[in-house]
Amino acid sequence: MPDTQTSRDGDSISFRQLKLFESVGRLNSVRRGSEECNLSQPAVTQALTKLEQQLGIILLERRASGSYLTAAGQIMHRRVSRLFRQFEQALVDLGVPGGLENAHVVANRLSRAQARSLIAIIDCGSFALAAEKLGLTQASLQRAARDLESNLRQPIYYRTAAGVMVTPAGIEFGRKIRLALQEIEWGIQEIESARGAGESRIVIGALPFGGSMLLASVLEDFVASHPEVDLRIVNEGASVMMKSLRAGDVDLVLGLVQDTQAADLSNQFLAETPYRIAARRGHPLTRLKHVTLEDLLAFDWVVGAPGSSRRCCFERLFANTAQPRAQISGSAISVVRHLLSGSNRLTLMTSYEIIHEADTLVPLPFDPITPVPVIGVTMRSNWLPTQMHHDFIRLLRERVMTSSVLPFPRRAS
Numbered sequence: 001m002p003d004t005q006t007s008r009d010g011d012s013i014s015f016r017q018l019k020l021f022e023s024v025g026r027l028n029s030v031r032r033g034s035e036e037c038n039l040s041q042p043a044v045t046q047a048l049t050k051l052e053q054q055l056g057i058i059l060l061e062r063r064a065s066g067s068y069l070t071a072a073g074q075i076m077h078r079r080v081s082r083l084f085r086q087f088e089q090a091l092v093d094l095g096v097p098g099g100l101e102n103a104h105v106v107a108n109r110l111s112r113a114q115a116r117s118l119i120a121i122i123d124c125g126s127f128a129l130a131a132e133k134l135g136l137t138q139a140s141l142q143r144a145a146r147d148l149e150s151n152l153r154q155p156i157y158y159r160t161a162a163g164v165m166v167t168p169a170g171i172e173f174g175r176k177i178r179l180a181l182q183e184i185e186w187g188i189q190e191i192e193s194a195r196g197a198g199e200s201r202i203v204i205g206a207l208p209f210g211g212s213m214l215l216a217s218v219l220e221d222f223v224a225s226h227p228e229v230d231l232r233i234v235n236e237g238a239s240v241m242m243k244s245l246r247a248g249d250v251d252l253v254l255g256l257v258q259d260t261q262a263a264d265l266s267n268q269f270l271a272e273t274p275y276r277i278a279a280r281r282g283h284p285l286t287r288l289k290h291v292t293l294e295d296l297l298a299f300d301w302v303v304g305a306p307g308s309s310r311r312c313c314f315e316r317l318f319a320n321t322a323q324p325r326a327q328i329s330g331s332a333i334s335v336v337r338h339l340l341s342g343s344n345r346l347t348l349m350t351s352y353e354i355i356h357e358a359d360t361l362v363p364l365p366f367d368p369i370t371p372v373p374v375i376g377v378t379m380r381s382n383w384l385p386t387q388m389h390h391d392f393i394r395l396l397r398e399r400v401m402t403s404s405v406l407p408f409p410r411r412a413s
Helices: 014-026 030-037 041-055 070-095 099-109 112-124 127-134 137-151 169-195 211-227 237-248 309-317 333-343 349-354 387-401
Strands: 059-064 066-069 157-160 163-164 203-204 232-235 252-254 263-270 273-281 300-304 344-349 361-363 374-380
Touching: 014 030, 014 041, 014 066, 014 070, 014 127, 030 041, 030 099, 041 232, 059 344, 066 070, 070 099, 099 137, 112 127, 112 163, 112 169, 127 137, 127 163, 127 211, 137 374, 157 333, 169 387, 203 211, 203 237, 211 232, 211 252, 211 349, 211 387, 237 252, 237 263, 237 374, 263 387, 273 300, 300 309, 300 333, 309 344, 333 361, 344 349, 349 361, 349 387, 374 387
Parallel strands: 203 232, 203 252, 300 344
Antiparallel strands: 059 066, 157 163, 252 374, 263 374, 273 344, 273 361
């Protein structure tokens, strides 16, 4: 009988077990699943029983008419099905011969040892370090790597003077496999949450300025309503944060939506928050009724990092004229506040940000700046949030709609 406590060690589950579970759960039959996977019914039953023991939950209800997914089984089956679809898409993107039809066959042949070896080699940068990390001999690791290449029918490793390396295509393939494997952890967390057992981990990326401020405004309420959550916050600039999001190191990113987005990322818009030009209280330009572009050229600026929404706005603002002196770029609000409060420097801040700096900084009387940036949530396009993620995003929306600072967005999300 499975334990009442769900195991969190999804790494011990083999891909073979997951494939058998996917087949039986989809077909509602051990017999039909065994035929599809070309295994005996006793072997399938034994593998599924072991899977339930490893997870500590009942996944299938056995009846005379067949085997049917339990409530927990439905949660896990959805995640396992997504895992194999992502495997197949990663193989198609890699260019395995035979397209999607053959990708289905290759995905079913992938083993956890093959996936683990590739990910470890990418992370460690060498076979020697990867073998040490996994507690394997280099011969065992090399065998897994050869098996993977044989399965893929194309090379993903190449030899250099420094040793064997992973090709760029192999690195991208490994990234997608790593993301797919997160489905098992999400499934375990969803089951635990549904049963009111254990804790669920959420990793939130907060972009500087608006992202961090909005996040801080909802944290107390979210933690109070989800006392079991293990919430981790990552603070980085936009370029680093998007890389972390793509790698699966963060679940979602909160902050100013970036001007350019790749197809693998999607946004949920929360609120428009126009840029304003900020200066210290008592700045010479605060005495003017209307500040012109020429007035702004006379002062030093603190600008956003290259590639950031703030930097792009600054460059558009001065696109048709000389740019003012801007020696300093950065996004740490405490640093920017210090730089402006003790000098006549200027910077761009959103209306949401500047209201929180009212004791020190004020907006200048300058014409409206377009386009208007949007605070939102950025996610991977093919990501399936857990219920806890949905709760977090809903709380953000509620906070935005009741805020006197952030207007409700006019554009569709």
